[in-house]
Amino acid sequence: xxxxxxxxxxxxxxxxxxxxxxxxxxxxxxxxxxxxxxxxxxxxxxxxxxxxxxxxxxxxxxxxxxxxxxxxxxxxxxxxxxxxxxxxxxxxxxxxxxxxxxxxxxxxxxxxxxxxxxxxxxxxxxxxxxxxxxxxxxxxxxxxxxxxxxxxxxxxxxxxxxxxxxxxxxxxxxxxxxxxxxxxxxxxxxxxxxxxxxxxxxxxxxxxxxxxxxxxxxxxxxxxxxxxxxxxxxxxxxxxxxxxxxxxxxxxxxxxxxxxxxxxxxxxxxxxxxxxxxxxxxxxxxxxxxxxxxxxxxxxxxxxxxxxxxxxxxxxxxxxxxxxxxxxxxxxxxxxxxxxxxxxxxxxxxxxxxxxxxxxxxxxxxxxxxxxxxxxxxxxxxxxxxxxxxxxxxxxxxxxxxxxxxxxxxxxxxxxxxxxxxxxxxxxxxxxxxxxxxxxxxxxxxxxxxxxxxxxxxxxxxxxxxxxxxxxxxxxxxxxxxxxxxxxxxxxxxxxxxxxxxxxxxxxxxxxxxxxxxxxxxxxxxxxxxxxxxxxxxxxxxxxxxxxxxxxxxxxxxxxxxxxxxxxxxxxxxxxxxxxxxxxxxxxxxxxxxxxxxxxxxxxxxxxxxxxxxxxxxxxxxxxxxxxxxxxxxxxxxxxxxxxxxxxxxxxxxxxxxxxxxxxxxxxxxxxxxxxxxxxxxxxxxxxxxxxxxxxxxxxxxxxxxxx
Numbered sequence: 001x002x003x004x005x006x007x008x009x010x011x012x013x014x015x016x017x018x019x020x021x022x023x024x025x026x027x028x029x030x031x032x033x034x035x036x037x038x039x040x041x042x043x044x045x046x047x048x049x050x051x052x053x054x055x056x057x058x059x060x061x062x063x064x065x066x067x068x069x070x071x072x073x074x075x076x077x078x079x080x081x082x083x084x085x086x087x088x089x090x091x092x093x094x095x096x097x098x099x100x101x102x103x104x105x106x107x108x109x110x111x112x113x114x115x116x117x118x119x120x121x122x123x124x125x126x127x128x129x130x131x132x133x134x135x136x137x138x139x140x141x142x143x144x145x146x147x148x149x150x151x152x153x154x155x156x157x158x159x160x161x162x163x164x165x166x167x168x169x170x171x172x173x174x175x176x177x178x179x180x181x182x183x184x185x186x187x188x189x190x191x192x193x194x195x196x197x198x199x200x201x202x203x204x205x206x207x208x209x210x211x212x213x214x215x216x217x218x219x220x221x222x223x224x225x226x227x228x229x230x231x232x233x234x235x236x237x238x239x240x241x242x243x244x245x246x247x248x249x250x251x252x253x254x255x256x257x258x259x260x261x262x263x264x265x266x267x268x269x270x271x272x273x274x275x276x277x278x279x280x281x282x283x284x285x286x287x288x289x290x291x292x293x294x295x296x297x298x299x300x301x302x303x304x305x306x307x308x309x310x311x312x313x314x315x316x317x318x319x320x321x322x323x324x325x326x327x328x329x330x331x332x333x334x335x336x337x338x339x340x341x342x343x344x345x346x347x348x349x350x351x352x353x354x355x356x357x358x359x360x361x362x363x364x365x366x367x368x369x370x371x372x373x374x375x376x377x378x379x380x381x382x383x384x385x386x387x388x389x390x391x392x393x394x395x396x397x398x399x400x401x402x403x404x405x406x407x408x409x410x411x412x413x414x415x416x417x418x419x420x421x422x423x424x425x426x427x428x429x430x431x432x433x434x435x436x437x438x439x440x441x442x443x444x445x446x447x448x449x450x451x452x453x454x455x456x457x458x459x460x461x462x463x464x465x466x467x468x469x470x471x472x473x474x475x476x477x478x479x480x481x482x483x484x485x486x487x488x489x490x491x492x493x494x495x496x497x498x499x500x501x502x503x504x505x506x507x508x509x510x511x512x513x514x515x516x517x518x519x520x521x522x523x524x525x526x527x528x529x530x531x532x533x534x535x536x537x538x539x540x541x542x543x544x545x546x547x548x549x550x551x552x553x554x555x556x557x558x559x560x561x562x563x564x565x566x567x568x569x570x571x572x573x574x575x576x577x578x579x580x581x582x583x584x585x586x587x588x589x590x591x592x593x594x595x596x597x598x599x600x601x602x603x604x605x606x607x608x609x610x611x612x613x614x615x616x617x618x619x620x621x622x623x624x625x626x627x628x629x630x631x632x633x634x635x636x637x638x639x640x641x642x643x644x645x646x647x648x649x650x651x652x653x654x655x656x657x658x659x660x661x662x663x664x665x666x667x668x669x670x671x672x673x674x675x676x677x678x679x680x681x682x683x684x685x686x687x688x689x690x691x692x693x694x695x696x697x698x699x700x701x702x703x704x705x706x707x708x
Contacts, residue, residue, distance in 0.1 A: 016161040016333050019340050020391015022066035029343040029353070038217070062332070068355060073112055074391060075143040075357060105307035112355060121466055150340065155405050159337040163496035165393050165404075168326035171276055173407060174386055177395040178277065181384055185399040188383065196304045204288045205231050205281040208271055212617050215261070217271060219246070219287065231281035233311040234270045235378040235385075237368050238286070238453065239322020245286045248293060256273065257631030263287075264323035269314050284612060286323070301457075302558035305381050309421055314382035319390040320370040327388040334404060336391045337508065357391075357405065371448035373461045380443070381464050400562075409642045416585040440469060440529045441492075446485065448498075456562065458515050458522050459483060461516035462561040469533035470560070481553040482520040482563050489548050490634060491530075493519055493568075494649060496612035498527040510615050517553065517566040518665040519651075519707050520548050524614060542636040542646065542679050543688035546572035549704055568707045570632065573686060575601030576650070577631040577658070577669070596671060601701070602631070604684045607644065607673025611652065614667045629654055629666055632705070639672075648686075653707065662706045 021029075061069040160169050170674075183190055201222040208217055244262050246254055260268050267284055274282045289300045300307075307316060317327055338356040367390060369375045379385060387394040392404040402409050431485070447462055459482065466480055480488040484493070516522035553566030580595045596609040613627070633650040648671040653663035678684045685701065 002438075016335070017065060017067075018159055018337065019067055021068055021341070022061045022064070023338075024061075025066055026400075028068075028346075029341055031420065040615055052118055062334070065334070069336050070332055070334035071145055071339060071355060072112075072143055074331070076114070077142065077143065083355060083625070086292065087565065106291055110191055112145040112147055113141060114145075127156075143356060146230055146356045146358055148354050148356070149350045150354050151350075153338065153354040153356070154408060155338045155354065155356055156407055159333065160404075161333050164328055165331075165388065167556050168394055170207055170404070174273075174393065175277060175404060176407075177386075177397075177400070178384070179395050181399070185397060187264065188398040198303070200227060200303065200310065201225060201227060201300040202283050202288055202303070202304055202307050203300060205229070205283055206271070206277050207280065208285060215259055216257045217260065217282075217508060219251075221434045222280075228314045229281060230279055231283055232270070232274045232277070232279050233308050233378070233382070234267070234282065234284045234317070235308075235314050235369065235375050235382075236266050236284075236317040236323060237321055237325075237372060237375075239320075239325070239368075242323045245291045245667045246289065247291055251290065252273075253353075254287065255527070265326040266317045266320055266323045269327035270317075273315065273358060277313075286662050290666045298557060301460045302561050303619050304461075305377060305467055308378045309381040309383070309464070309468070312384070314378060316369060316379065316387045317383050318387045319368045320388075325368075328387070329390055333390050338405065338497075358619040366501040371451050373447065373448075373452040373457065376447050376450050377461055377464050381468060389394055423450055440485070443469075443525070444521060446498060446528050448521060450619055453511050454509055455525065456515055458511075460558070460561040462522075463558060466560040477559050478559060481551055482516045482521060482566050486548075486551055489551060490544070490546065493651060493665075494634065495521045495528045495530050497524055497614055498529055514564070516563055517568070517708055518614075519568055520553075520566070523665075524570060542676065543686065544635055545633040545686050546570050546650070547689050566708070570682055570707065571689070571702055572632050572634070573601060573706050574653075574705055575599075575631050575633075577602075579609070579627045579629065579652075579669075581682055585615065587633075594669075596631075596669060598631070602633070604648070604669040604671065604678060604686075606648070609631060610669045610670040610672065613652070629669075630663060631669055636674070643676055644673045646676040646679055647672055648674050648679070651707075653705075656708055661703070662708060665707060 032593055058069055062073040064248075071247050160167065162169070164294045187585055203222065205222055205225070206217050206221055207220040243264055245268070260271060263271070269286065270284065271282060285304075290296045316329065317325065319329055320326060334355070338354045342351055342356060343354045384395070384397040387396065394403045395401070400409050443465060444462075447465070450459060454460060462483065462615075466483070469475075470477060470480060475485065475487070479490075510518065510523055511525045521528045547570070549564075549569040549571050552567050553563045556562040556564050578597045578598045578599070580597065594611040595611045596606070596611070598604065630653040631650055632653060634649045635650070636646060637643045639647050650669060651665055651666040652669050654666045656664045675684075679686060682688075687702065
């Protein structure tokens with residue numbers, strides 16, 4: 001087996017003609033009368049600027065060389081159209097379906113909006129006696145392109161006709177970004193030492209020294225290397241079984257040197273690019289950690305955040321589903337580079353226009369690596385990252401987010417691929433105005449949407465982020481317990497699992513394997529969110545009805561990683577509650593409302609309840625379900641000036657098998673339309689525990705319970 005020849009020569013491939021338009025796209029810019037109605041003024045009866053009636057026709061036009069159709073087709077996520085089909089099929093049996101594309105100008109002609117529509121001649125599933133068919137339609141915006149006057153366009157004027165990112169131009173651009181960051185980005189220099197909580201090297205590195213045979217690499221222990229050795233890291237999807245990994249039996253072979261040809265494609269690409277950048281050492285988890293040693297893996301996993309934070313550069317195989325996918329991908333240059341158009345329409349103040357893919361990069365959400373839990377931490381903690389995306393190569397550091405199309409930088413750098421503040425996150429954590437508690441919640445919420453091959457990796461794959469936050473906020477190490485921070489514990493306990501807003505089906509359940517105590521967000525498989533935070537309760541707060549007596553988790557071997565147990569002891573009022581689900585009285589068909597009935601311990605009138613249950617799946621077919629829990633009130637607040645504008649929120653608990661007054665978390669319950677006077681007078685049975693309230697009140701009904 002031979003190694004691919006990576007000389008990074010530009011390959012123009014087939015002849016590419018930029019700026020050529022098909023007949024339909026030409027009409028978009030010819031005149032208002034020829035095209036139709038401006039999208040911002042359009043009604044359902046108005047003709048829009050119309051393009052291809054079928055998605056395949058759009059693809060065919062792109063393949064034929066229409067530059068604009070290529071840009072549009074490259075931005076469309078076909079899963080959006082599939083969701084439209086599912087929406088129609090839920091209620092209708094399709095007998096004929098048409099998927100179409102409508103294109104029009106949005107706003108002040110600053111963007112080209114692409115709407116997908118699906119027309120289906122269908123029979124109504126809800127009326128089996130119906131014999132006639134009806135036309136049903138579903139609409140959705142599926143893509144948007146930027147339009148700018150030519151003189152305001154900041155995209156790269158030198159458009160490459162190469163069909164691959166593996167080109168000399170690519171290498172020169174990466175080297176230029178790297179040089180600029182190392183020599184000019186003072187903020188990067190100031191911040192880069194913060195993410196790394198320990199000045200350490202990985203246990204081993206791959207030595208790519210040119211003194212070796214050109215197609216050979218060697219695994220080297222870092223014991224004899226200086227602490228500031230420059231190395232590159234690779235972030236990648238394993239995608240199941242990786243064909244070549246480091247094991248106990250292969251350690252000696254790798255230490256003596258192996259040929260590149262035995263490595264998966266992604267690893268080969270990373271080795272050759274690192275060499276071309278003039279860097280000698282490379283770290284790849286599969287080749288630098290002994291994979292059949294649980295002890296070594298556990299130790300190195302606890303250092304993973306520092307390994308990426310101390311790396312000089314991270315190569316992110318963003319669009320590769322496995323280790324054979326490679327860094328580089330073929331794509332039409334017409335789907336990437338801007339289209340320059342001469343307009344003949346009064347819509348535009350100038351004739352010379354540039355149509356471009358959006359500067360604010362959203363595509364990463366559609367790429368394989370962006371869904372992986374370990375990769376989330378690797379991205380967040382790396383000083384510099386090169387993303388090898390499906391269409392182009394992108395750069396990201398603390399000071400610059402750029403791409404091949406926009407090499408001088410993208411706008412809106414404060415929002416990035418994951419919807420989070422980018423590398424400036426460290427600065428924001430230090431900034432009081434940035435409300436670190438909210439930012440921390442955002443990080444955890446985003447991480448909870450990631451996938452892990454091994455469920456028990458949930459806290460280890462997040463440990464580097466937790467360690468970095470601990471360092472930035474200068475908090476005691478013991479304040480971190482199973483994914484939460486003690487100073488914010490009362491409000492952090494009120495996380496809710498994420499529910500699908502259409503069916504209200506719960507996408508998160510407690511894991512079948514032990515990962516964390518039930519009160520930790522890490523205990524559930526799936527996403528969660530925190531609908532309120534500490535700052536919320538500073539406004540119109542009526543009472544705090546619970547206090548933490550003791551909180552502890554039992555780490556396996558790393559205070560920020562896996563745990564094998566934990567408990568909370570909370571002082572408060574515990575009362576029995578029965579939740580009954582019933583059809584919504586509103587026009588919202590999404591699911592039931594919950595009615596909370598208290599048998600004892602809480603004398604409180606409320607108008608309606610909102611329950612978030614960790615483990616129960618409720619749909620339209622289970623509207624009569626009754627569920628008995630214990631309710632631990634925690635906070636009350638005022639949502640308005642009227643008497644019944646009160647709100648009470650707390651934890652739903654169920655008995656645990658461990659002993660008397662020991663419980664597990666089952667969810668969160670919110671009571672709305674509560675009598676505020678009853679809360680303030682304590683006639684409800686609730687006694688505020690926060691200072692300044694209820695000093696002379698009877699607290700005999702309070703007790704200490706344990707949640708595990």
